[in-house]
Amino acid sequence: MATPAQSVPASNDDPLVIAGERYQSRLLVGTGKYKDNEETRQAIEASGAEIITVAIRRTNIGQNPDEPNLLDVIPVDRYTLLPNTAGCYTVEDAVRTCRLARELLDGHKLVKLEVLGDEKTLFPDVTATLEAAEILVKDGFDVMVYTNDDPLIAKRLEDLGCAAVMPLAAPIGSGLGIRNPYNILTIVENAGVPILVDAGVGTASDAPIAMELGCDGILMNTAIAAARNPVLMASAMKKATEAGREAYLAGRMPKKRFASASSPLDGLFF
């Protein structure tokens, strides 16, 4: 977690560091729910994201093995892939998915862990998440972990050795925005690893709220993919995330109840 700098920080000298790797973009994006692979490619490019999530699923062994795969369409060497455990409701399934992802991606260690507890809310099963995180960390993975906005659990996940902790701001895919800024703030204040809001952002004005709280980054998918124009929204999210980061580093003015004139009172001629 960075503290606001006294001097003007160059935006190109403010990297997000996860598991020892430096990233210039603080916006991480998912690749789900797009119309097709081409729209996915354009949206992730417009977002400026360097880390993109992917899901691990059964290969289609039907009649069409030559159907283009996502990884054949996007320029994989330009991105850090973040395989997720979306859809996993047990420790075993989550760990198994990460190990398959590591094999699929030639020893890749960075994963997004999520162990879900409930289909309606997609809230995390935190006890299973803690258990899976411990196994994966011991197995050598760099774990970015989706969790709820509970500061105690966030700290426990950090203490287990997770590379980043990613509290939800609202349910996955809900677009409800930052529902509990004070919990996110407490998580950020306690943290020794990057804190990224994962899930809940609905539109561009939500992103700077998370960033101004001091979050190190944001991971989003539906807010971009479900926009009427996903590529344009991806561009908006890029700017919004950058604006929020700069505002955080700049340090906002104090709030006051009453007015404070911006023009001097000296020299009035009436």
Place this chain on the structure above:
Amino acid sequence: MNVTVNGESRSLDAEASLAELLQALGLQDKRIAVEVNRDIVPRSEYGSFRLTENDTIEIVNAIGGG
């Protein structure tokens, strides 16, 4: 012999290798990972890995997701 591939039953020649199964499925050059009976088989071992009756094979790839 019969094996189960991604939940579907398949009939293979006795002692077929994993590489031969992937070839038959048109997946030999694809970005995939493979489990046989829940154990990951490294890519380098596809040719030497012999399948046996009732093996359960999972072949996965990366797709869009959040």
